[in-house]
Amino acid sequence: MSVQKKFSVLQQRETQKIPAVLCYVFPLLVFGGDLIYCIASGSFYPVSGYYLIHYLYTYDHGFVARGLVGEVISWFVPMLTNELTKTIMIVSAVLLMLAVSLWVGKTLCSAREDKLRFQTVLFLIVVFFMLAAPIDFYYTDFKLDKYLWMLTFLAVFLTDYKVGIWFVPLICVVATLINPVFLFCSMVFVAIILLQKFYENSYSTKNGIICGIAYIAMIALGIYAPISEKKLGFTDARELLDFYFARHATPLVEADYNLFANEWLMDYFDPMEDYFSLAYEIYFKDWGNGKRVIACFLFMVIPAGILLLLFWCKVIKNEKNKMQQFIYFLCAITPVVTFLAIILSWELFKYFGNNLLVQIGLIVYFVSKGTPAVVQTVREVTDYCKKHLLLSGGTLFYILTLMAVFGSRH
Numbered sequence: 001m002s003v004q005k006k007f008s009v010l011q012q013r014e015t016q017k018i019p020a021v022l023c024y025v026f027p028l029l030v031f032g033g034d035l036i037y038c039i040a041s042g043s044f045y046p047v048s049g050y051y052l053i054h055y056l057y058t059y060d061h062g063f064v065a066r067g068l069v070g071e072v073i074s075w076f077v078p079m080l081t082n083e084l085t086k087t088i089m090i091v092s093a094v095l096l097m098l099a100v101s102l103w104v105g106k107t108l109c110s111a112r113e114d115k116l117r118f119q120t121v122l123f124l125i126v127v128f129f130m131l132a133a134p135i136d137f138y139y140t141d142f143k144l145d146k147y148l149w150m151l152t153f154l155a156v157f158l159t160d161y162k163v164g165i166w167f168v169p170l171i172c173v174v175a176t177l178i179n180p181v182f183l184f185c186s187m188v189f190v191a192i193i194l195l196q197k198f199y200e201n202s203y204s205t206k207n208g209i210i211c212g213i214a215y216i217a218m219i220a221l222g223i224y225a226p227i228s229e230k231k232l233g234f235t236d237a238r239e240l241l242d243f244y245f246a247r248h249a250t251p252l253v254e255a256d257y258n259l260f261a262n263e264w265l266m267d268y269f270d271p272m273e274d275y276f277s278l279a280y281e282i283y284f285k286d287w288g289n290g291k292r293v294i295a296c297f298l299f300m301v302i303p304a305g306i307l308l309l310l311f312w313c314k315v316i317k318n319e320k321n322k323m324q325q326f327i328y329f330l331c332a333i334t335p336v337v338t339f340l341a342i343i344l345s346w347e348l349f350k351y352f353g354n355n356l357l358v359q360i361g362l363i364v365y366f367v368s369k370g371t372p373a374v375v376q377t378v379r380e381v382t383d384y385c386k387k388h389l390l391l392s393g394g395t396l397f398y399i400l401t402l403m404a405v406f407g408s409r410h
Contacts (some may be wrong), residue, residue: 016057018112024105027125031097031104034136043140046082050260050355051142054179055085056244062232065225066144068177074247081249093139096146099153106157110368120367120378128360132401144179145350149357151175152186156365159193165207168194169214176218180225183218184351188334189358191215192327193365199323237261301352304399305335308359311377319373330375331362 038044047055057067058074077084111117129135138146155171159165172190175182194214198207231402234240238261245252252260312332316325338351366374387393 018108020109020112023108023112024101026108027101027104030130031101031135035097035139036095038093039090043136044086044093045140047085047089047142048082049142049256051144052085052248053241053244053260055080055088056142056247058244058247061243064232066179068174069144069147069292070244070247078247079249080218080247089140092146092150096135096138096150096153099150099157100129103153103157107364107368110160111370114370115368115408116379116382117367117375120382121364124360124364124367127396127400128356144181145185145354147178148175148182148185151178155190156193156361159190159197163198165210169180169210169217170212173217173221176221176225180222183222184338185354186358187218188330188337189361191218192330192334192362193329196327199327209394231282244259262293296352304352304356307395308332311363311381314380315373315377318376324371324373331359334358334362 048081054066055070055073057064057070059067059071060074073080073088107119107121107125111121135149138149151171151174155168155175158168158171168190172182172187175187191214194211196206198204198211199209234243241252241257241260241289255360309332312328316328316332319325335355340357363374363378367378
């Protein structure tokens with residue numbers, strides 16, 4: 001039986017429709033409840049350390065990568081205090097919570113007419129977005145990643161709307177201005193869905209324009225951002241620190257000042273070869289962080305990568321259309337875009353979690369939309385897991401345990 005015929009039989013297995021409102025209430029209760037717990041338990045703190053400067057950057061001395069958040073803040077307040085940065089953290093967490101709840105709600109709504117699709121989407125979201133890689137990490141983290149994921153969820157949500165999809169390129173530009181690492185982070189999630197929309201709509205001019213604008217703008221900004229950092233006009237890191245930290249009510253302690261000036265902010269002034277040398281020292285000098293890197297690769301990255309690659313290979317095999325196969329191939333190789341970012345940022349575990357969210361997010365998207373090859377592959381995987389409960393249960397336990405072990409030391 002062909003994939004299309006199998007899929008038509010699958011579509012006939014409809015369960016009673018779950019009310020759409022419940023699809024949105026569920027993620028709001030889970031993610032919102034988690035956020036309320038984080039606030040009540042005192043998990044939010046004033047921004048401190050290296051990442052504080054990202055909230056102090058402005059364009060007063062010229063364009064600076066990762067400067068948009070600080071620039072917007074400067075429109076409303078000339079001076080940042082510790083309490084104000086804590087408030088900004090909470091507000092941004094609320095916005096992230098709303099964005100991810102919208103995306104999850106929309107996804108569940110799209111899959112609610114079919115039992116297999118709905119159960120698959122619900123399972124993947126609960127396991128990987130609520131347990132293995134909880135959103136609450138982004139709630140309280142000082143890094144700019146929360147804004148990138150917030151905009152990513154919003155962009156994916158808007159791709160389903162005729163007017164909303166026109167805002168997606170703008171959202172991608174804003175995300176790149178917030179932090180160019182968006183190009184190595186969740187950008188690929190949005191980019192593949194835009195390409196899928198272009199293909200689904202018979203290569204329409206509208207979707208082609210949207211794809212083109214988004215891709216060109218992100219690539220151009222991604223190239224210009226690191227170049228601009230070398231043209232800020234500061235003679236050294238201390239002058240840079242003095243200029244931007246003048247906007248903070250609390251002066252830097254001497255130890256932090258020296259650390260920022262002599263190490264963390266030297267990437268604005270050091271040649272790239274020195275930057276690679278520093279990355280090598282952090283990872284492998286005296287085997288410091290290198291042991292954990294190797295352990296993560298052996299016990300997490302490689303096993304998870306093999307499982308996901310096998311899944312996408314099976315999807316490609318079940319698909320006959322060449323263009324759709326190409327899109328699935330892109331889904332399979334999305335982790336490749338993070339290789340350079342891992343080397344330059346020294347944050348293997350952050351990008352492993354990010355890659356996992358992107359991969360699972362893409363599977364969730366295609367399942368919710370009912371794409372035949374993906375749904376057929378999910379059915380085959382489900383049947384296999386039912387026949388091998390011990391193996392599938394052990395694999396899931398293994399993944400969740402290692403995510404907890406490595407994630408707790410993120």
